[in-house]
Amino acid sequence: MLKGKTALVTGSTSGIGLGIAKALAAQGANVMLNGFGEVEAAKAEVAALGVAVGYHGADMSQPGEIAEMIEACQSQFGALDILVNNAGIQYVAPVDEFPVERWDAIIAINLSSAFHTTRLALPGMKARGWGRIINVASVHGLVASANKSAYVAAKHGIIGLTKTTALETATTGVTANAICPGWVLTPLVQKQVDARAAAEGVSNEEAKRRLLAEKEPSLQFTTPEELGAMAVFMCSPAADNLRGAAINMDGGWVAQ
Secondary structure, eight states: OOTTOEEEESSOSSHHHHHHHHHHHHTTOEEEEOOSSOHHHHHHHHHTTTSOEEEOOOOTTOHHHHHHHHHHHHHHHSOOOEEEEOOOOOOOBOGGGOOHHHHHHHHIIIIIHHHHHHHHHHHHHHHHTOEEEEEEOOGGGTSOOTTBHHHHHHHHHHHHHHHHHHHHTTTSSEEEEEEEEOOBOOHHHHHHHHHHHHHHTOOHHHHHHHHHHHHOTTOOOBOHHHHHHHHHHHTSGGGTTOOSOEEEESTTGGGO
């Protein structure tokens, strides 16, 4: 379905971003990866699906590096058709104890980076008459949790940015939508599970159950594969008039 298209997925060397990158590649899209960690392993996983793969290590807190990444993508592949803003970091502390530098970093990477990629990708998408902007928000873009002020603020902001972008492109072939996952068992979340198991003296499986039971009625983690399938749907003709949506894939979290 996406043969001949190019997708740029930020924060895509593991977890949710890699899952989305692989789902788009499975539909034929060439992919530009971004992120830290096991870069070569991620590239190999995507390339195994028979598409061209690029990589740019832009620091998503730096507008200049983001601009270089967009330019590199367009130069290597000739276009940027699908933009997936997924890069994100987390820090947990009460508002009155939240380190200012942590707040600034989370807002920069989780929110401002999506503004920069979007403003730079839109002209080409508009000129070609087709484009997909998919912002990976969070259930925390819809509801809050204590001690996550910067993350919640950034994710609420991402949904606002998504809606505004959708309105501004409403009469074009470019769409903008957000996906709002609940708990996803990424390496980052696994660390939280491990810490909880150690602190409470329970098994890893019991720690997972307790984590889910607090917020997610399904008692199931959302998977990167499920999120990838949603991203593919958002790129399909069936989603041509899906504009400004924030779809929660959260096991019933916000239904409570």
